[in-house]
Amino acid sequence: RRSLNSHSSSVPFPEKLAFAFDIDGVLKQGHHNVLPQAKRVLQLLSGSDGRLSKPIPFLLITNGGGVPDEERRAALSSELGVQLGPDQLVQSHTPLRDYVKKYQEKPVLVIGGAGESCRRVAESYGLKHAYIPQDIIKWRPAIWDRTQLTKGEESFAKTVDFSQIPLSAVFVMHDTHDWGRDIMLILDTLSAKDGILGTRRENRDDQGEVELVLSNADVEWRSDWPISRLGQGAFRLSLEAVYKATTGLQLPYKQFGKPFKATYDFSELSLRRYLSSVGRNPDVPLNVYMVGDNPASDIAGANAHGWSSILVRTGVFRDPNGEVPEHEPTVIADDVEKGVEWAIRRET
């Protein structure tokens, strides 16, 4: 393996270069499968393999989530073999950390993920009264009688009288594990009078009192199954269709995650906080390269944010017939390693 920029070399260092990596379809394929190229790339950039004279800054931006940021950061650090700092990971719901402040003292409904993991995410962002679907089913099983709580769910579900709880917002933090139940409960919450379940507002063509916030717009994503899988964006499409059919109205909602501006602004700030944490000037001009597998998400967002973009063929985009993706990247590369090496050469 040749030295890209060794201590002894007089080759200039790419001072402005930084990377933003997508996770699923770029660094990983499925929950347990880290691509070996990804490990090599992160070792290269962090300087631990000795091929660079100093580290090149990077962060990970994923539309995945459902696990508190600190836990996900620890798990990814061990899977990827590189210690990630607190500002080097942005999950779909991480930018909500600031957004949810206005709801800290208010009761909210949190959707997504396994067990109570999304309640823990919400609590880690300071939401003091975060309820989950299982709490509601425990209160009145008749609200959704198509599935029953498991023994485990019975034990963690809270005992709450929702006839006394004015829900003020719904946060979809991750893919739901029960689409039917959660479409029903979101519809109930958005249509309720003063956020009280079991009631209906008379005038449902107003914008409602309960805000709906979603964290990931991906209709498809790539796991270790050979065909792309449906993501949270597909759940939103279903919810929109049901909302329209039952109310005649457009679903009102606020969207976070890639490709949206709020997520890229938050990520850029995180990257600059990271620079500061390693003793570098956070205000230097940066040439950021986003490495992603999903044109509609990673590439669209990077292009709109003024970053360069590298589209890899290890995820959603496979390019069997050499087709041009709907959002054109700066370059298409076979995998993350080829893309990163191309960017380093381009910037050096």
Ligand code: G3P
């Ligand atoms: O749920 C995961 C997903 O939609 C995409 O994750 O890392 O490819 O942005 P990622």
Ligand code: MG
């Ligand atoms: Mg991806």
